Amino acid sequence: MEFRFPEDDRSAVRRIAVLQYLISAIFLALLIGYWRLQIGQHRQYLEAAERNRIRNLPVIAPRGRILDREGRILADNFPAFSVLLTRESPDAFTPPRIAGIARGLGIDPGDLQAEIQRTAKLPRFQPIVLKQSATIEDIAFVEAHRVEYPELDLLQVQQRSYPKNTLAAAALGYVGEVSEEMIAQSGSPYRPGDVVGKFGVERTYDSILSGRDGMRRVVVNSRGQEMGSMTTINALPGNDIRLTLDIDLQLAAEAALGGRPGAVVAIDPATGEVLAMVSHPSFDPNDFARRVDRETWQKLTSDPDKPLMNKAIQAHLAPGSVFKIFTGAAALETGTIKPNFTVSCPGVITIYGHTYHDWVWGKRAGHGSMDLHSAIVNSCDVYFYTLGKMLGIEKIAFFAKRLGLGARTGVDLPGEDAGLVPSPEWARKVFKRRWWAGETISVAIGQGAVAVTPLQLAYSIAGIVSGGTLRRPHLAFQGQLLALGGAPEEKNVREFPISEETVDALSKGMWGVVNEGGGTGAAAREPGLDIAGKTGTAQVVSAELQAAQTGTYKNNAWFVGYSPSAKPEIVVCALVLRGDHSTVAVPVVRDVIKAFLEKKGSRRPPPNQLQTQVRVLSQLQNSPATPVASGR
Amino acid sequence: MKRRLRFRDAGWVLLILALMIAAVGIVEIYSTTAHTALAGQARRQIYWILLGTFLAVLVSRLDYHLFVEQAIWLYALSVTSLVVLLVVGPRIGGARRWFALGGMTFQVSEIVKLVIIVGVAAYFADRPGKFVAWTDIAKVGALVGLPAVLVALQPDLGTALTFFPIAAAGLFLGGIRARQVAVLALLGALMLPVGWHFLRPYQRERLTSYVHPKQDTQGSSYQGTQARIAIGSGGFWGKGFGNGTQSRLGFVPVSHADFVFAAFAEEQGFVGTLLVLLLYVALLVRLLDGAQSAGDRAGMFLMIGFAAILFFQIVVNVGMMIGFFPITGIPLPLMSQGGSAAVFVFLGLGLAMSVEMRRFVN
Numbered sequence: 001m002e003f004r005f006p007e008d009d010r011s012a013v014r015r016i017a018v019l020q021y022l023i024s025a026i027f028l029a030l031l032i033g034y035w036r037l038q039i040g041q042h043r044q045y046l047e048a049a050e051r052n053r054i055r056n057l058p059v060i061a062p063r064g065r066i067l068d069r070e071g072r073i074l075a076d077n078f079p080a081f082s083v084l085l086t087r088e089s090p091d092a093f094t095p096p097r098i099a100g101i102a103r104g105l106g107i108d109p110g111d112l113q114a115e116i117q118r119t120a121k122l123p124r125f126q127p128i129v130l131k132q133s134a135t136i137e138d139i140a141f142v143e144a145h146r147v148e149y150p151e152l153d154l155l156q157v158q159q160r161s162y163p164k165n166t167l168a169a170a171a172l173g174y175v176g177e178v179s180e181e182m183i184a185q186s187g188s189p190y191r192p193g194d195v196v197g198k199f200g201v202e203r204t205y206d207s208i209l210s211g212r213d214g215m216r217r218v219v220v221n222s223r224g225q226e227m228g229s230m231t232t233i234n235a236l237p238g239n240d241i242r243l244t245l246d247i248d249l250q251l252a253a254e255a256a257l258g259g260r261p262g263a264v265v266a267i268d269p270a271t272g273e274v275l276a277m278v279s280h281p282s283f284d285p286n287d288f289a290r291r292v293d294r295e296t297w298q299k300l301t302s303d304p305d306k307p308l309m310n311k312a313i314q315a316h317l318a319p320g321s322v323f324k325i326f327t328g329a330a331a332l333e334t335g336t337i338k339p340n341f342t343v344s345c346p347g348v349i350t351i352y353g354h355t356y357h358d359w360v361w362g363k364r365a366g367h368g369s370m371d372l373h374s375a376i377v378n379s380c381d382v383y384f385y386t387l388g389k390m391l392g393i394e395k396i397a398f399f400a401k402r403l404g405l406g407a408r409t410g411v412d413l414p415g416e417d418a419g420l421v422p423s424p425e426w427a428r429k430v431f432k433r434r435w436w437a438g439e440t441i442s443v444a445i446g447q448g449a450v451a452v453t454p455l456q457l458a459y460s461i462a463g464i465v466s467g468g469t470l471r472r473p474h475l476a477f478q479g480q481l482l483a484l485g486g487a488p489e490e491k492n493v494r495e496f497p498i499s500e501e502t503v504d505a506l507s508k509g510m511w512g513v514v515n516e517g518g519g520t521g522a523a524a525r526e527p528g529l530d531i532a533g534k535t536g537t538a539q540v541v542s543a544e545l546q547a548a549q550t551g552t553y554k555n556n557a558w559f560v561g562y563s564p565s566a567k568p569e570i571v572v573c574a575l576v577l578r579g580d581h582s583t584v585a586v587p588v589v590r591d592v593i594k595a596f597l598e599k600k601g602s603r604r605p606p607p608n609q610l611q612t613q614v615r616v617l618s619q620l621q622n623s624p625a626t627p628v629a630s631g632r
Numbered sequence: 633m634k635r636r637l638r639f640r641d642a643g644w645v646l647l648i649l650a651l652m653i654a655a656v657g658i659v660e661i662y663s664t665t666a667h668t669a670l671a672g673q674a675r676r677q678i679y680w681i682l683l684g685t686f687l688a689v690l691v692s693r694l695d696y697h698l699f700v701e702q703a704i705w706l707y708a709l710s711v712t713s714l715v716v717l718l719v720v721g722p723r724i725g726g727a728r729r730w731f732a733l734g735g736m737t738f739q740v741s742e743i744v745k746l747v748i749i750v751g752v753a754a755y756f757a758d759r760p761g762k763f764v765a766w767t768d769i770a771k772v773g774a775l776v777g778l779p780a781v782l783v784a785l786q787p788d789l790g791t792a793l794t795f796f797p798i799a800a801a802g803l804f805l806g807g808i809r810a811r812q813v814a815v816l817a818l819l820g821a822l823m824l825p826v827g828w829h830f831l832r833p834y835q836r837e838r839l840t841s842y843v844h845p846k847q848d849t850q851g852s853s854y855q856g857t858q859a860r861i862a863i864g865s866g867g868f869w870g871k872g873f874g875n876g877t878q879s880r881l882g883f884v885p886v887s888h889a890d891f892v893f894a895a896f897a898e899e900q901g902f903v904g905t906l907l908v909l910l911l912y913v914a915l916l917v918r919l920l921d922g923a924q925s926a927g928d929r930a931g932m933f934l935m936i937g938f939a940a941i942l943f944f945q946i947v948v949n950v951g952m953m954i955g956f957f958p959i960t961g962i963p964l965p966l967m968s969q970g971g972s973a974a975v976f977v978f979l980g981l982g983l984a985m986s987v988e989m990r991r992f993v994n
Binding site: 011012013015016017019020023024026027029030031033034035036037038039041042044045046048049050052053219220221222223227 | 881954
């Protein structure tokens with residue numbers, strides 16, 4: 001082989017020189033490229049790198065428990081897993097990926113897409129909760145797809161549980177994911193996916209029950225596996241709340257009302273403590289602890305008996321004859337009549353040219369000669385029609401309002417209805433009409449526009465029999481709230497003194513209702529029981545429950561009873577919707593009072609009450625420092 | 633005018649530059665793999681570099697003409713082994729690229745690179761004239777194309793592509809004319825759709841994600857994106873040895889091998905990038921200097937061919953990290969972890985040193 005020398009070929013040498021310049025130029029271009037990235041866009045890429053490796057995981061604070069007055073658990077938590085979506089690389093959410101995640105977790109891709117869009121404005125480092133109470137399958141899916149879907153993560157949370165299920169559900173309320181409106185409120189501490197109280201005690205005392213979530217900054221690798229923890233902000237667990245409710249009494253009340261729609265409220269007239277609160281049909285708040293499924297929600301919202309309404313405080317209904325106590329109080333206090341004022345009842349009366357029938361009309365002859373006592377015992381309409389005419393609406397309304405009707409009682413539950421005590425002023429304001437004189441006659445026996453809630457009736461009757469001392473009904477012990485930093489309630493007691501004679505006359509009447517021959521509350525009469533009370537059969541239906549009423553259109557049955565008659569320790573109000581006649585409400589109250597007295601008779605120091613108090617207090621002292629076991 | 637062979641003429645600068653770059657590579661491999669499942673890669677790389685250095689010195693002792701004269705046999709042997717590999721080679725990671733030998737695997741195509749360099753050099757060594765004819769272009773094209781197709785079938789398109797710069801450099805030096813380049817470019821452009829047809833889906837995906845990087849941040853362009861994040865987050869001074877989160881936490885793929893430069897740029901910043909690129913430029917310029925002063929055309933074409941393939945691999949690898957080129961499986965010479973690649977580079981260096989040493993001889 002012959003080799004040629006490059007000396008013979010100067011052009012090759014020139015060409016090599018060209019190559020050297022070419023190499024230098026291209027390397028210069030590369031350098032410029034690196035300069036742009038490493039100097040020009042350094043900050044942006046550094047942030048991207050930090051986002052890659054740092055993940056902020058919330059540490060969910062366990063919600064405080066809800067206990068009954070003896071420390072028995074009404075609401076608790078159990079550990080569960082939520083599936084989180086970290087959104088630190090937003091371009092990752094392409095439709096096929098979203099579909100893949102949705103399929104894996106068994107959620108609707110459209111919902112997921114909407115959720116991602118809804119939360120797009122939030123800071124990237126905040127993960128969103130895709131699914132609460134993840135199933136074993138969900139957990140397996142997340143774990144198995146760490147590489148494909150590194151943005152999915154699992155978070156250990158404390159899921160709310162209500163061991164007694166539907167018991168006292170309306171009073172306890174339920175928790176759910178915080179609404180957008182709540183987040184939007186200025187100064188809102190909430191983030192999407194946060195669990196907050198939505199109803200009942202859970203809502204009223206949300207700030208006490210909910211703790212403060214902590215946060216963990218962890219380093220993850222490209223598969224989303226945790227490689228280390230950077231900082232941890234401990235979660236502050238929420239405080240327990242002990243309610244005035246008594247599970248034993250609550251159970252008795254639930255059983256007494258049974259499957260009928262209605263409400264039962266039991267309060268301690270001496271303190272205003274609510275001992276039992278029933279609203280039927282009930283619901284299971286456990287359904288809300290995870291995201292309530294569409295079917296359950298549909299069922300709850302379409303039920304004409306409105307399970308999600310706490311009828312004890314939200315039913316807006318005519319009280320019927322229970323109102324006669326208020327009419328009577330007005331008549332006595334104004335000096336319009338003396339208790340021995342007598343009216344002869346033929347079963348019907350004509351006032352202002354209009355005929356008003358007594359409830360016995362058509363069944364038997366009238367009540368005959370009635371004084372105040374026998375009129376209450378027999379619930380004589382004609383007697384109170386007469387009083388109504390004598391008093392006029394202004395006086396009736398004045399006393400009814402002062403004695404607790406027509407305004408919220410201030411119970412520590414959300415959504416309380418104010419009831420209604422109609423007056424000429426009200427007619428003018430609401431209907432732009434003048435008051436019809438005949439309306440007064442209806443109102444006098446608790447019909448017409450007058451409306452109350454079961455709690456209101458219990459509260460007002462308790463106020464009347466204790467001489468005009470109205471104690472705000474409540475479910476949380478005041479001392480406890482103060483200890484937890486709550487503001488003291490301003491108007492816990494309202495005084496509207498009524499004379500002893502009035503109280504005596506009305507109380508005796510109510511005793512007679514149960515214990516005298518012909519009394520409308522005779523069903524509560526039982527040897528050894530000392531119950532007094534007043535029945536009511538209300539014909540008028542409120543607009544709100546109209547839907548439920550059409551078709552059957554039966555009367556609502558009321559009974560407010562208390563025991564002992566001399567110095568009541570418990571006042572119970574029962575409402576049986578469409579109960580037809582007050583006599584169906586009477587045994588409900590009787591059973592509750594019986595349970596109360598039985599328990600009182602065999603009263604021993606409740607086993608864990610002391611313990612609970614100690615626990616609540618120690619939690620108060622320790623809570624800021626209490627570390628909490630964090631997820632994973 | 634015969635002169636004695638002198639050992640100090642033997643292009644030691646080349647070897648020293650190469651060893652400096654390799655040392656940087658080893659440090660980075662150690663930094664990115666220590667305390668991970670891949671720990672130990674740095675040690676292995678040291679062994680390979682030591683072996684490579686030994687081979688380079690050994691080859692530099694030999695007269696390069698020896699290889700050039702046997703080019704035809706070397707070439708035949710290479711093509712045969714590539715065919716054999718395609719037929720009976722073990723399938724590792726979905727491709728038949730490696731010969732397994734006693735627990736070690738060896739990537740044949742790395743050695744074929746050398747053979748092609750020698751082949752092209754041999755072709756031009758005794759070719760007279762200032763210009764190349766179309767027949768020359770066709771012959772050189774075939775000479776390079778045959779092994780390229782065989783390697784592409786493994787499939788290893790990245791390595792197959794590295795063969796062509798050898799032919800290009802040879803033809804350029806041989807005196808290709810602008811008109812011929814233009815015609816070739818036109819032909820190439822016309823062949824593009826045909827080539828697309830032959831690409832495998834993952835290869836097409838890489839090209840698409842190169843053109844539209846935003847479409848899929850998890851797939852092919854995920855690698856590119858993560859590499860860019862690594863490099864950009866390094867900044868001017870870098871995050872420091874062992875502190876590259878992108879590479880150590882696995883966001884940058886194979887940060888000890890193909891993507892070692894991204895890991896390096898993350899930890900050592902622009903300063904490190906600049907220094908290493910300068911070392912590479914020095915190495916390449918030194919090779920071209922050697923080509924200019926080579927004793928004959930064979931030596932010159934050897935040097936040029938080797939420089940061309942090194943240059944191509946460096947530019948494509950370093951460039952693909954910052955999105956200049958699509959992501960291809962082309963390792964960075966001297967820095968990426970890998971035994972076959974190291975052996976190739978040091979054998980090539982040995983040849984270059986052999987040429988240098990004999991520049992005054994003959």
